[in-house]
Amino acid sequence: MVATGVDFTDKSQVIDVSSSSTACANLPSYPFAMGAAAGGVVNGSPIICGGVRNSGKTTDSCHRFDRNSNSWKRHSSMTSRRNGHASTVVKNSLFITGGHDSSSRLVTTEYIYANGTVQRGPNLPVARYGHCSVTLHDGKVMILGADFRSSLERNVIIMDPADNTFSTGHSLRYKRVNAACTLFYSPLHNGRPVVLAAGGEWQATAEVYDYTYANQWQTSMHLIIFNM
Numbered sequence: 001m002v003a004t005g006v007d008f009t010d011k012s013q014v015i016d017v018s019s020s021s022t023a024c025a026n027l028p029s030y031p032f033a034m035g036a037a038a039g040g041v042v043n044g045s046p047i048i049c050g051g052v053r054n055s056g057k058t059t060d061s062c063h064r065f066d067r068n069s070n071s072w073k074r075h076s077s078m079t080s081r082r083n084g085h086a087s088t089v090v091k092n093s094l095f096i097t098g099g100h101d102s103s104s105r106l107v108t109t110e111y112i113y114a115n116g117t118v119q120r121g122p123n124l125p126v127a128r129y130g131h132c133s134v135t136l137h138d139g140k141v142m143i144l145g146a147d148f149r150s151s152l153e154r155n156v157i158i159m160d161p162a163d164n165t166f167s168t169g170h171s172l173r174y175k176r177v178n179a180a181c182t183l184f185y186s187p188l189h190n191g192r193p194v195v196l197a198a199g200g201e202w203q204a205t206a207e208v209y210d211y212t213y214a215n216q217w218q219t220s221m222h223l224i225i226f227n228m
Helices: 221-226
Strands: 002-005 009-015 024-027 038-042 045-049 061-066 071-077 086-090 093-097 109-113 118-120 132-135 141-144 156-160 165-168 180-186 192-198 206-209
Touching: 002 045, 038 086, 038 093, 045 093, 086 141, 093 132, 093 141, 132 180, 141 192
Parallel strands: 086 132
Antiparallel strands: 002 009, 009 024, 038 045, 045 061, 061 071, 086 093, 093 109, 109 118, 132 141, 141 156, 156 165, 180 192, 192 206
């Protein structure tokens, strides 16, 4: 699913990656046009939180797509207004980190549960926005890059939900600002889980981290294209 985005749209679509067709199926429009939101699928239901509206106002709202009514419904409110934040699914919840509220950068995190409950999470080591996050195979969360601060553009940290502690990961090869990241099981790495980080502002590169085996990011285009 792809929903909303700059330049402030309310459109949402579904891409069937198993289909040979490049067509995308349209879903009902989001309740309002916005950009810089974040979301994920929790217990089978897509949830989108935060974002900045075309009025310039940052929102704290979360909406869930209801398949039965084929519509977006208000799900909950975050503890903070956020845009430029990152999200990933952790323990049947949407784990949201950082961002900014139009006036200040945020160090806080929170969990959004399928039943609408909102729970505060551990503070990040430092405030950041424009970053990316991905849940690893063991339930830990990797947070990559950032728009703020500039010292975080190659930075990687790992959060352990078991005790809410943070550790430093191996730095990215390239600066990642508003980049994308995901985890997949790579045939070229004997089926091990690897993290792919790609793109970002002023960035056309991609890199793979075989994090259970290697201690550095790999930038071989043959390696990356082979797995796409």
